[in-house]
Amino acid sequence: MGKSFCFSLLNACAGMALICTTGASAKHHDSPALPEVLTDPDLRAEHPLPDFSYAGYEFGTGEIPVRGSIINVADFGAVADDGLDDSKAILAALDEANSRSGAVRVQFGQGRYILSEILWLERSDIVLAGMGMGDGGTQLYMPRPLQQIDDGGALTEIRQYLKEENKYERQPDRNLDVLFSEYSWSAGFIWARYPDGRHATYLERYDREIETVTTIEAGQQFDKVLRVSDPGKLAIGDVLQIHWHNREGEDGPLIASLYGDTEERIGSRHWELPERPLVRQATRIEAIDGNRVTIADPLLHDVNAALPAYFAKWDHLSNVGIEDLHLIFPENPYFGHHNEAGYNGVYFTGVHNGWIRNIAISNSDSGILTDDLANVTIRNIVTDGDHKAHYSVHIGNVHNVLVDNLTVRNPTEHSLSLNTQATKSVYSNSVVWTTPTLDQHAGANHQNLYDNITVHVTPDQVSEDGTPAYDLYKAGGAGYWLPGHGRYNTTWNLNIIIDGGVAPGSPVEIIAGSEGPDARIVGMHGNRPIRLKHKPAPYLEMLNRPVEAAPSLYRFQLQEKARKLQDQ
Numbered sequence: 185m186g187k188s189f190c191f192s193l194l195n196a197c198a199g200m201a202l203i204c205t206t207g208a209s210a211k212h213h214d215s216p217a218l219p220e221v222l223t224d225p226d227l228r229a230e231h232p233l234p235d236f237s238y239a240g241y242e243f244g245t246g247e248i249p250v251r252g253s254i255i256n257v258a259d260f261g262a263v264a265d266d267g268l269d270d271s272k273a274i275l276a277a278l279d280e281a282n283s284r285s286g287a288v289r290v291q292f293g294q295g296r297y298i299l300s301e302i303l304w305l306e307r308s309d310i311v312l313a314g315m316g317m318g319d320g321g322t323q324l325y326m327p328r329p330l331q332q333i334d335d336g337g338a339l340t341e342i343r344q345y346l347k348e349e350n351k352y353e354r355q356p357d358r359n360l361d362v363l364f365s366e367y368s369w370s371a372g373f374i375w376a377r378y379p380d381g382r383h384a385t386y387l388e389r390y391d392r393e394i395e396t397v398t399t400i401e402a403g404q405q406f407d408k409v410l411r412v413s414d415p416g417k418l419a420i421g422d423v424l425q426i427h428w429h430n431r432e433g434e435d436g437p438l439i440a441s442l443y444g445d446t447e448e449r450i451g452s453r454h455w456e457l458p459e460r461p462l463v464r465q466a467t468r469i470e471a472i473d474g475n476r477v478t479i480a481d482p483l484l485h486d487v488n489a490a491l492p493a494y495f496a497k498w499d500h501l502s503n504v505g506i507e508d509l510h511l512i513f514p515e516n517p518y519f520g521h522h523n524e525a526g527y528n529g530v531y532f533t534g535v536h537n538g539w540i541r542n543i544a545i546s547n548s549d550s551g552i553l554t555d556d557l558a559n560v561t562i563r564n565i566v567t568d569g570d571h572k573a574h575y576s577v578h579i580g581n582v583h584n585v586l587v588d589n590l591t592v593r594n595p596t597e598h599s600l601s602l603n604t605q606a607t608k609s610v611y612s613n614s615v616v617w618t619t620p621t622l623d624q625h626a627g628a629n630h631q632n633l634y635d636n637i638t639v640h641v642t643p644d645q646v647s648e649d650g651t652p653a654y655d656l657y658k659a660g661g662a663g664y665w666l667p668g669h670g671r672y673n674t675t676w677n678l679n680i681i682i683d684g685g686v687a688p689g690s691p692v693e694i695i696a697g698s699e700g701p702d703a704r705i706v707g708m709h710g711n712r713p714i715r716l717k718h719k720p721a722p723y724l725e726m727l728n729r730p731v732e733a734a735p736s737l738y739r740f741q742l743q744e745k746a747r748k749l750q751d752q
Contacts (some may be wrong), residue, residue, distance in 0.1 A: 216732035237741035238481035240586030252287035264295025330526025345386035372531030383533035403487035427461035446701035466558030524549035598623035626661030630670025657696035669700035680710030707731035
């Protein structure tokens with residue numbers, strides 16, 4: 185797309201529903217060209233793209249380790265394929281892992297193990313590993329939902345919150361009036377958490393005092409060098425959080441930094457709890473030079489007198505991994521949105537530098553749920569089954585999480601969800617085969633990326649002019665957390681495959697009616713001409729053209745980062 189065309193399109197559609205027609209932006213190129221948002225300095229300055237390459241294990245550049253003394257569950261009485269419950273034996277193996285120092289791997293053999301207890305991962309340097317997620321691999325079969333299993337009080341706060349906040353799923357036409365399930369977005373049969381930690385915050389009376397390490401005096405958004413008041417409180421290698429609060433109400437400078445100059449309604453939760461940080465960024469101290477400090481990844485926001493921030497202590501685990509397993513739940517009825525019984529696979533919380541890889545999950549209510557994470561890689565995941573799930577792999581209240589090579593074959597309420605307070609996180613190289621949604625779930629999530637995603641769509645709506653339509657960006661989230669996302673959420677090289685209902689050459693309208701300001705959409709294309717109806721207006725480039733020169737923005741930025749380091 186030429187720059188002048190892009191600007192005129194944006195100006196014409198600013199502040200209203202944007203309908204972008206097919207093919208008008210395409211020009212003939214002898215060889216693949218990079219989008220102008222990457223190559224034109226003026227355009228980059230006006231429409232900045234965050235550097236997403238810091239997502240994943242070790243800020244996107246580290247190899248996931250293979251190490252640790254091996255603890256075989258068989259040595260504690262777990263026998264695959266015997267039809268007996270293996271929970272006590274597996275828990276005994278975990279107890280042995282917790283008693284050892286150094287890195288450990290709790291190892292399963294081939295075959296099916298039956299599990300009816302939660303497997304708590306509450307130490308650093310631990311890996312739960314099977315023999316693979318396919319034929320000849322390891323199956324964990326959970327015959328009962330979490331609803332029937334003792335969680336030791338871990339969900340007491342959320343249960344109280346749901347009652348006190350009157351969180352009910354009410355559908356009068358279906359005679360449904362029930363309290364939300366605590367398993368809709370929390371808990372799992374494999375559950376990582378910091379010991380005695382608080383995996384998620386709900387009720388203000390449970391809030392613990394924040395331990396401030398030192399005040400940050402100055403820093404610039406997208407830079408890694410900042411100035412602190414007391415560098416003596418820091419050490420190279422410290423992993424801390426940077427906190428920004430909104431104590432200035434609905435017109436505070438942090439709101440302006442999150443959402444820019446927008447006419448979108450900002451929900452009240454952004455200022456109702458001023459003593460809680462509205463934005464948190466977990467990072468590592470890389471260098472200290474006087475009061476100048478270099479952190480491992482770029483600042484999410486400016487820091488100055490009007491927009492203060494500080495380093496805070498963060499209790500977390502590190503080098504926690506789950507790999508090479510097939511998690512299987514029985515076929516079970518779907519009771520509806522927010523009514524899940526708790527067939528949840530993994531709940532990953534309180535981890536910096538961790539991973540989940542090579543995992544298949546069948547018939548779940550949610551495959552993988554996250555909270556309070558940073559720099560975690562979730563790779564090679566398959567979710568399947570006929571049971572409708574709430575989430576496949578969920579990203580919420582996390583920073584720098586990479587979900588790579590996810591395949592979603594089961595129906596879901598929210599297929600790929602960028603949820604409350606998620607930042608600088610990425611879904612990359614993933615495919616959704618049925619009922620796809622790119623759910624940007626409100627809650628101050630910002631600077632996140634959908635990268636080289638393929639979705640299979642059958643339109644189920646009709647636009648005003650009769651064009652088949654599909655609400656691909658159908659979003660959830662509470663009204664008090666609107667809008668759908670903050671600035672710089674990006675969709676890059678999205679491939680929309682229309683599986684039925686539209687003749688070849690006929691257009692399809694893709695709806696994004698509940699988004700947020702300053703979105704970036706580059707390279708939306710498919711096997712039918714695409715029209716985009718997006719509110720509010722995004723930066724748009726290469727509609728109906730794939731980004732052949734840089735199919736993955738994440739990998740392009742990784743390569744650029746490596747090249748710059750090599751040149752230094």
